[in-house]
Amino acid sequence: xxxxxxxxxxxxxxxxxxxxxxxCGYPSFEANMQELEIMAEAGxxxxxxxxxxxxxxxxxxxxxxxxxxxxxxxxxxEDCFEFMKQASERFPFQLLMMGYYNTVFKMGEETFxxxxxxxxxxxxxxxxxxxEESANLHRLSEEAGIEPIIxxxxxSSDKRLAQLGAVSRGLVYVVARKGVTGSKTNMxxxxxxxxxxxxxxxxxxxxxxxxxxxxEDMDFLxxxxxxxxxxxxxxxxxxxxxxxxxxxxxxxxxx
Amino acid sequence: xxIFDFSDGREGYYGEYGGVxxxxxxxxxxxxxxxxxxxxxxxxxxxxxxxxxxxxYSGRPTPVTxxxxxxxxxxxxxxYVKREDLNHTGSHKVNNVMGxxxxxQRLGKRKVIAETGAGQHGFATATMAARFGFDCKIYMxxxxxxxxxxxxxxxxxxxxxxxxxxxxxxxxxxxxxxxxRDWVTNMADTHYILGTACGPHPFPEMVSWFQSIIGFExxxxxxxxxxxxxxxxxxxxxxxxxxxxxxxxxxxxDNVELIGSEAGGQGVGSYMHAARxxxxxxxxxxxxxxxxxxxxxxxxxxxxxxxxxxGLDYIGVNPIFAHLHDKGKVRFEAATDIEVxxxxxxxxxxxxxxxxxxxxxxxxxAIKEAPTMGKDEIILINQxxxxxxDIFTIADALDDAKWKTFIEGKADQYRGEKN
Numbered sequence: 001x002x003x004x005x006x007x008x009x010x011x012x013x014x015x016x017x018x019x020x021x022x023x024c025g026y027p028s029f030e031a032n033m034q035e036l037e038i039m040a041e042a043g044x045x046x047x048x049x050x051x052x053x054x055x056x057x058x059x060x061x062x063x064x065x066x067x068x069x070x071x072x073x074x075x076x077x078e079d080c081f082e083f084m085k086q087a088s089e090r091f092p093f094q095l096l097m098m099g100y101y102n103t104v105f106k107m108g109e110e111t112f113x114x115x116x117x118x119x120x121x122x123x124x125x126x127x128x129x130x131x132e133e134s135a136n137l138h139r140l141s142e143e144a145g146i147e148p149i150i151x152x153x154x155x156s157s158d159k160r161l162a163q164l165g166a167v168s169r170g171l172v173y174v175v176a177r178k179g180v181t182g183s184k185t186n187m188x189x190x191x192x193x194x195x196x197x198x199x200x201x202x203x204x205x206x207x208x209x210x211x212x213x214x215x216e217d218m219d220f221l222x223x224x225x226x227x228x229x230x231x232x233x234x235x236x237x238x239x240x241x242x243x244x245x246x247x248x249x250x251x252x253x254x255x
Numbered sequence: 256x257x258i259f260d261f262s263d264g265r266e267g268y269y270g271e272y273g274g275v276x277x278x279x280x281x282x283x284x285x286x287x288x289x290x291x292x293x294x295x296x297x298x299x300x301x302x303x304x305x306x307x308x309x310x311x312y313s314g315r316p317t318p319v320t321x322x323x324x325x326x327x328x329x330x331x332x333x334x335y336v337k338r339e340d341l342n343h344t345g346s347h348k349v350n351n352v353m354g355x356x357x358x359x360q361r362l363g364k365r366k367v368i369a370e371t372g373a374g375q376h377g378f379a380t381a382t383m384a385a386r387f388g389f390d391c392k393i394y395m396x397x398x399x400x401x402x403x404x405x406x407x408x409x410x411x412x413x414x415x416x417x418x419x420x421x422x423x424x425x426x427x428x429x430x431x432x433x434x435x436r437d438w439v440t441n442m443a444d445t446h447y448i449l450g451t452a453c454g455p456h457p458f459p460e461m462v463s464w465f466q467s468i469i470g471f472e473x474x475x476x477x478x479x480x481x482x483x484x485x486x487x488x489x490x491x492x493x494x495x496x497x498x499x500x501x502x503x504x505x506x507x508x509d510n511v512e513l514i515g516s517e518a519g520g521q522g523v524g525s526y527m528h529a530a531r532x533x534x535x536x537x538x539x540x541x542x543x544x545x546x547x548x549x550x551x552x553x554x555x556x557x558x559x560x561x562x563x564x565x566g567l568d569y570i571g572v573n574p575i576f577a578h579l580h581d582k583g584k585v586r587f588e589a590a591t592d593i594e595v596x597x598x599x600x601x602x603x604x605x606x607x608x609x610x611x612x613x614x615x616x617x618x619x620x621a622i623k624e625a626p627t628m629g630k631d632e633i634i635l636i637n638q639x640x641x642x643x644x645d646i647f648t649i650a651d652a653l654d655d656a657k658w659k660t661f662i663e664g665k666a667d668q669y670r671g672e673k674n
Binding site for chain 2: 053054055056058060061065066071076077100101102103105106107127128129130132133143151152153154155156159160164175178179180228253
């Protein structure tokens with residue numbers, strides 16, 4: 001099922017969807033699979049699988065370390081797609097590729113879309129690929145029924161939001177604050193105002209990420225955003241307290 | 256030719272290279288920078304102020320020196336050297352930094368951040384920030400911090416905060432990533448002083464513009480001193496800012512051959528080098544905000560690079576050179592670590608000049624080629640920086656036993672003071 005209709009379907013029973021994040025191959029693919037099991041149990045709706053890159057300049061320290069260690073352990077693009085395929089066949093949530101543009105550029109945009117589709121992925125997030133450079137990839141994606149996830153940010157002007165909105169499909173990723181992944185965001189009126197501003201420029205579902213770490217953030221976003229995006233907080237929990245901790249984290253988050 | 260006339264193509268692209276590949280959050284910041292830069296570039300007063308500043312603060316114009324001894328010894332072309340080493344802070348880096356400082360004043364920002372590899376750019380940026388009264392943070396790989404203490408010492412004493420970056424290879428590229436992370440957080444009051452003609456548009460154009468002062472001076476000086484243009488111009492190429500600086504003035508002179516000298520490290524086939532264009536190991540990719548040739552694996556992850564000269568030890572090359580290499584306008588060669596050490600000794604002994612290890616790469620290629628040229632032919636080398644400031648690095652490179660004894664003695668003395 002394409003992302004848009006899948007999300008619409010999931011939203012019938014829930015007022016706030018959840019997207020989670022895994023860095024492929026960190027700490028290992030076995031651990032990744034365990035994390036996904038826990039996410040599935042908890043009822044997570046969408047998971048971004050990050051393909052590790054040597055220069056993850058939009059990521060904060062925890063993900064930077066994860067990217068580095070995964071590559072050091074020998075993770076390849078083929079490993080990531082293979083993992084995505086297994087996961088997409090096994091779990092009820094849908095999967096996105098998250099990574100940096102060079103990974104796509106080196107294999108070729110056409111090959112990327114084909115491989116993503118074959119692995120059961122429904123879309124991708126490429127934080128360093130601006131819309132000015134996306135025309136060909138977006139065209140190929142549309143033909144394949146794959147969604148490019150557009151990012152909207154607190155520094156985007158209305159003119160820019162209109163430009164971004166015009167090419168958005170399925171899901172828009174609203175970046176709640178300036179900075180990189182992994183530090184706390186003070187959820188306040190400015191985040192709500194940003195979500196409202198973004199809504200004026202897109203019909204896609206709105207996911208909000210960067211600094212979402214617990215139930216209070218979920219409560220805050222409920223009624224405003226369509227989806228909460230949780231990344232660093234989950235990985236931090238996994239590192240500190242393993243599978244049991246992660247189970248508890250998602251249970252509390254999604255209670 | 257005007258390489259910066261984008262009216263026939265895409266803004267910020269040189270052939271298929273360049274562009275802007277940054278997180279969306281920086282879009283507005285880059286737009287703001289581009290608008291400000293365009294204003295500065297079209298305002299003759301801005302350039303006049305810049306030149307006046309460089310004259311009063313950095314000793315410009317730097318001279319061109321005829322190396323008669325070396326020319327005679329090699330028995331070929333007459334060798335001339337553009338003396339960027341005589342700038343304040345000891346290298347061409349200060350040209351770009353002072354220019355961006357003036358631009359930063361126009362932007363109305365009070366904080367500057369910069370990446371640095373060897374420390375030359377960080378040193379120059381800290382100097383500028385002290386002069387202009389900006390808050391200054393320098394990102395430097397932890398490996399570089401450990402091996403370049405003298406530059407770190409000066410940066411800190413000039414009032415800058417030096418942050419040792421612990422990610423990746425802990426060198427220049429990782430410092431750039433970390434500076435980017437600061438910028439995506441603090442762009443509202445912070446300007447990123449990128450040190451070379453790399454990164455997203457408009458940095459390659461902007462850095463090249465400030466560095467063009469080298470070539471404009473050198474071209475006039477050569478005409479005045481020799482009555483004609485040089486046959487060949489040599490410059491070392493890391494990111495490529497000093498080479499762009501001197502080459503630009505000769506782009507319309509079809510009889511002047513331009514030669515870039517990259518870091519050959521341990522040589523062809525060693526995979527321990529930073530020769531993106533001279534060797535065949537690099538491929539086109541997108542990283543650190545732009546598209547160019549990178550030393551990377553087939554999946555697009557960056558390889559380790561190596562050079563005796565930290566300032567050339569970088570994975571990518573400026574997009575303008577990637578394009579000019581394709582067009583055959585600039586020829587690229589590489590100098591190995593061993594050749595660099597030999598050329599440095601020769602230059603010191605015959606001329607009393609101490610080029611930086613980076614600049615010595617240009618000397619290597621020129622010294623190889625000069626004997627094959629006629630005595631009436633002229634070559635010009637850009638000596639981008641001076642080496643005496645990097646005495647620790649050069650003493651290491653030359654494996655100087657007396658220096659080591661001295662340092663051991665110093666260490667004993669400090670240990671004694673502690674106890």
